[in-house]
Amino acid sequence: xxxxxxxxxxxxxxxxxxxxxxxxxxxxxxxxxxxxxxxxxxxxxxxxxxxxxxxxxxxxxxxxxxxxxxxxxxxxxxxxxxxxxxxxxxxxxxxxxxxxxxxxxxxxxxxxxxxxxxxxxxxxxxxxxxxxxxxxxxxxxxxxxxxxxxxxxxxxxxxxxxxxxxxxxxxxxxxxxxxxxxxxxxxxxxxxxxxxxxxxxxxxxxxxxxxxxxxxxxxxxxxxxxxxxxxxxxxxxxxxxxxxxxxxxxxx
Amino acid sequence: xxxxxxxxxxxxxxxxxxxxxxxxxxxxxxxxxxxxxxxxxxxxxxxxxxxxxxxxxxxxxxxxxxxxxxxxxxxxxxxxxxxxxxxxxxxxxxxxxxxxxxxxxxxxxxxxxxxxxxxxxxxxxxxxxxxxxxxxxxxxxxxxxxxxxxxxxxxxxxxxxxxxxxxxxxxxxxxxxxxxxxxxxxxxxxxxxxxxxxxxxxxxxxxxxxxxxxxxxxxxxxxxxxxxxxxxxxxxxxxxxxxxxxxxxxxxxxxxxxxxxxxxxxxxxxxxxxxxxxxxx
Amino acid sequence: xxxxxxxxxxxxxxxxxxxxxxxxxxxxxxxxxxxxxxxxxxxxxxxxxxxxxxxxxxxxxxxxxxxxxxxxxxxxxxxxxxxxxxxxxxxxxxxxxxxxxxxxxxxxxxxxxxxxxxxxxxxxxxxxxxxxxxxxxxxxxxxxxxxxxxxxxxxxxxxxxxxxxxxxxxxxxxxxxxxxxxxxxxxxxxxxxxxxxxxxxxxxxxxxxxxxxxxxxxxxxxxxxxxxxxxxxxxxxxxxxxxx
Numbered sequence: 050x051x052x053x054x055x056x057x058x059x060x061x062x063x064x065x066x067x068x069x070x071x072x073x074x075x076x077x078x079x080x081x082x083x084x085x086x087x088x089x090x091x092x093x094x095x096x097x098x099x100x101x102x103x104x105x106x107x108x109x110x111x112x113x114x115x116x117x118x119x120x121x122x123x124x125x126x127x128x129x130x131x132x133x134x135x136x137x138x139x140x141x142x143x144x145x146x147x148x149x150x151x152x153x154x155x156x157x158x159x160x161x162x163x164x165x166x167x168x169x170x171x172x173x174x175x176x177x178x179x180x181x182x183x184x185x186x187x188x189x190x191x192x193x194x195x196x197x198x199x200x201x202x203x204x205x206x207x208x209x210x211x212x213x214x215x216x217x218x219x220x221x222x223x224x225x226x227x228x229x230x231x232x233x234x235x236x237x238x239x240x241x242x243x244x245x246x247x248x249x250x251x252x253x254x255x256x257x258x259x260x261x262x263x264x265x266x267x268x269x270x271x272x273x274x275x276x277x278x279x280x281x282x283x284x285x286x287x288x289x290x291x292x293x294x295x296x297x298x299x300x301x
Numbered sequence: 302x303x304x305x306x307x308x309x310x311x312x313x314x315x316x317x318x319x320x321x322x323x324x325x326x327x328x329x330x331x332x333x334x335x336x337x338x339x340x341x342x343x344x345x346x347x348x349x350x351x352x353x354x355x356x357x358x359x360x361x362x363x364x365x366x367x368x369x370x371x372x373x374x375x376x377x378x379x380x381x382x383x384x385x386x387x388x389x390x391x392x393x394x395x396x397x398x399x400x401x402x403x404x405x406x407x408x409x410x411x412x413x414x415x416x417x418x419x420x421x422x423x424x425x426x427x428x429x430x431x432x433x434x435x436x437x438x439x440x441x442x443x444x445x446x447x448x449x450x451x452x453x454x455x456x457x458x459x460x461x462x463x464x465x466x467x468x469x470x471x472x473x474x475x476x477x478x479x480x481x482x483x484x485x486x487x488x489x490x491x492x493x494x495x496x497x498x499x500x501x502x503x504x505x506x507x508x509x510x511x512x513x514x515x516x517x518x519x520x521x522x523x524x525x526x527x528x529x530x531x532x533x534x535x536x537x538x539x540x541x542x543x544x545x546x547x548x549x550x551x552x553x554x555x556x557x558x559x560x561x562x563x564x565x566x567x568x569x570x571x572x573x574x575x576x577x578x579x580x581x582x
Numbered sequence: 583x584x585x586x587x588x589x590x591x592x593x594x595x596x597x598x599x600x601x602x603x604x605x606x607x608x609x610x611x612x613x614x615x616x617x618x619x620x621x622x623x624x625x626x627x628x629x630x631x632x633x634x635x636x637x638x639x640x641x642x643x644x645x646x647x648x649x650x651x652x653x654x655x656x657x658x659x660x661x662x663x664x665x666x667x668x669x670x671x672x673x674x675x676x677x678x679x680x681x682x683x684x685x686x687x688x689x690x691x692x693x694x695x696x697x698x699x700x701x702x703x704x705x706x707x708x709x710x711x712x713x714x715x716x717x718x719x720x721x722x723x724x725x726x727x728x729x730x731x732x733x734x735x736x737x738x739x740x741x742x743x744x745x746x747x748x749x750x751x752x753x754x755x756x757x758x759x760x761x762x763x764x765x766x767x768x769x770x771x772x773x774x775x776x777x778x779x780x781x782x783x784x785x786x787x788x789x790x791x792x793x794x795x796x797x798x799x800x801x802x803x804x805x806x807x808x809x810x811x812x813x814x815x816x817x818x819x820x821x822x823x824x825x826x
Contacts, residue, residue, distance in 0.1 A: 053467055054346040055484065089446045090358045091393050093640070102346060106445060108391035112640055112668040123710070126668075131390065131398050136441040137348035137364025145385060145441065146400065165595075167611075167620060171642075172709050174668040179391035179398075181443070183362065184345045202595050205638030205736065207609065207620040210596025247596040247618065287622055288592045291637060295794045308654055308664075311697040312725060 056140065059235050063220045076225045079275055084286035086203050094204025098196040101229055102186035107196035109204040111176035126171040130159035132193055134182040154190050161194050161214065161243040161253035167207040176206060187230035188216045194243045194253065199283050211283050212252055214243035215275035217268040219260060224268050226275045242272040246280040307395050309515035317516050321504045327512060333553060335508040338564050340461050350466025350487065354458040357510065358448035363440060363458035365466040370437035372428065380427020382438035384413040386455055393447040412442065412456045414533040415493035415524035422463065423488035426576050429471055434478055436468065438487065449511035452522050456495035463489050464566045474580040485576060486569035493532050494561050495524040496554035500542060505550060507557055521550050525558035587625040594622050599632050607633030624793060637793060641667040641735040641765040643704050643713040650730060650763035651715065653698045659685045661694050666732060666765045669712050673702060677716040699725040701761060701769065721761065728771030731782050733789040735766035740792040741785065748798050755805040756781060780808055
């Protein structure tokens with residue numbers, strides 16, 4: 050059992066003289082990432098992801114029949130996406146009903162995943178993606194996208210590429226990779242990015258706060274480095290689901 | 302959450318019935334046997350208490366949050382607690398997004414009754430200023446994968462999360478309340494355990510799997526407290542039970558609850574715990 | 583010209599498989615002269631074509647396929663059938679039996695009811711409409727005994743094996759009937775109910791280990807071990823079952 054987190058307090062410095070952040074990371078370092086594939090028996094594809102203190106469960110159902118039928122597209126599948134935080138995922142209990150923030154994030158996450166999926170293979174159907182944030186600690190939309198992409202691949206849905214996502218923040222004038230909640234809260238800027246890494250295509254880009262053009266470009270480069278690392282973890286986790294079985298039975 | 306009805310294949314129904322007639326179950330369990338139970342504690346560090354329960358392939362997660370609030374007018378000297386349960390759309394192909402439907406509300410209400418009737422939380426200890434300020438304990442339960450018996454999985458997750466929950470101490474001085482940076486256990490003094498059974502044909506089975514729920518004629522949940530007392534009962538879905546069924550079910554529940562309670566964490570030791578420091582009096 | 587995978591390597595969507603004038607097989611796509619995988623599966627180069635054999639996929643109906651469906655609704659002149667696919671299928675009364683049924687007088691549930699499994703052939707399907715079934719074909723019709731097991735349709739070829747090697751071995755080892763639906767549903771029936779339970783486990787294991795080598799031998803060994811274990815314990819209580 051891990052230690053309870055009781056409050057977020059701003060330390061005097063978010064980055065110390067040696068360039069260390071409050072959790073000991075360097076500015077260009079990701080949080081520890083753990084990805085498990087196929088964790089929910091009922092779903093067609095699923096993924097549990099931990100990124101630092103973020104804990105995300107993603108599940109995919111489909112392609113499946115769409116009700117009501119008039120929502121269906123004659124030439125492709127539609128993608129539906131729900132991003133939701135459970136009430137105890139944050140320090141101040143959140144109401145269980147979807148907030149405006151969750152509704153917006155559901156939309157941008159859907160739009161980040163859509164370009165990766167061969168929706169045209171399954172006319173008149175729906176693919177449903179559900180992302181539940183079990184614990185939030187900054188960067189949950191990106192962690193949600195990373196997990197959802199793995200769940201989609203696990204469901205055997207044809208895709209152009211996986212989608213990997215990461216945020217870059219600006220804290221005390223410095224760009225930092227993968228900001229946690231503390232840095233989000235007291236930082237000057239936050240920029241989530243998602244892309245299809247093999248194809249080099251960006252599918253989500255948002256930013257708030259203030260950055261110079263130069264900082265913006267640097268932030269993009271930093272994001273791409275993080276995305277490459279996350280992409281490798283995604284691929285590794287997907288293969289591992291099958292390699293583990295192979296190792297087990299072929300040795301004996 | 303609206304749900305569509307799952308249709309069980311007729312030959313599977315026949316198979317379940319004919320095996321039951323011989324005293325066997327599709328998954329090889331005895332009629333009075335639970336699926337393997339695992340309880341993972343403290344899975345969410347930002348919650349005051351949390352637990353993930355796996356009952357076979359059914360997964361429920363519960364989280365506890367405490368907040369300051371106003372007491373109910375009829376119990377001015379007691380804290381309050383609220384249980385909310387939701388069946389997430391990622392838990393089953395038949396669940397859809399939306400506010401909790403009647404089955405999710407039923408689960409929340411039955412879990413609530415078990416906690417309330419057994420006095421599992423000593424609510425008097427949660428009163429800070431009578432009639433004005435009390436602690437409110439929020440318990441949110443989410444089903445992550447539905448393979449039958451969401452009731453017991455949710456009830457166990459709830460009590461497990463409460464048992465390990467920590468809350469801050471408060472100081473009261475001249476009617477002013479200050480939250481201190483000192484954490485104490487929640488005043489949990491009882492461990493109610495729900496035991497759900499299904500009546501299928503003439504047989505009663507405990508911990509019905511999803512397949513069994515799809516063919517059951519009737520469902521009954523009996524919640525049993527630490528001293529083997531019944532603290533909540535709920536007959537569910539249509540169908541009916543005989544008096545003998547109910548007697549059998551309650552006896553079985555006492556026996557099973559005892560067994561299952563062993564998987565729960567112990568009651569917190571709260572003898573010397575002070576929740577409220579009164580200053581200047 | 584280059585190939586970036588080893589034969590039968592596990593690949594994921596977006597993985598670069600080859601560059602150059604290779605042919606596009608199944609589950610791959612091309613950008614410029616680069617060929618990528620579009621699915622999680624095993625990559626293969628065969629006759630200059632690049633394929634990915636899926637490890638998981640959904641069932642897309644194909645005309646001529648034999649499938650096992652579950653009746654989910656009974657209409658006035660048709661049944662709606664779940665065929666474990668994104669598309670529900672329709673079975674018209676006229677495609678169900680060789681005799682004429684007067685739907686104004688007869689209740690269709692007496693033929694097929696909600697929850698019934700049936701074996702059917704897909705006789706029509708395209709992008710614009712739901713698949714149509716027929717139960718007039720040989721081996722088709724209602725299933726009223728045995729067990730239906732469901733696996734990913736991606737694993738059906740492995741269950742059958744090269745030239746039927748896996749399924750023939752199973753039938754040789756266990757006295758049973760097996761009918762494989764291309765949609766991932768498999769009907770099994772054995773005189774001895776214990777054999778049927780063993781078959782379920784066998785099929786589930788094949789699904790789980792489909793991508794490993796030496797599987798046929800391991801499955802044969804599993805069946806023999808199980809049978810001899812059982813033979814030692816309950817040779818006396820050999821139960822037969824009445825065929826319905």
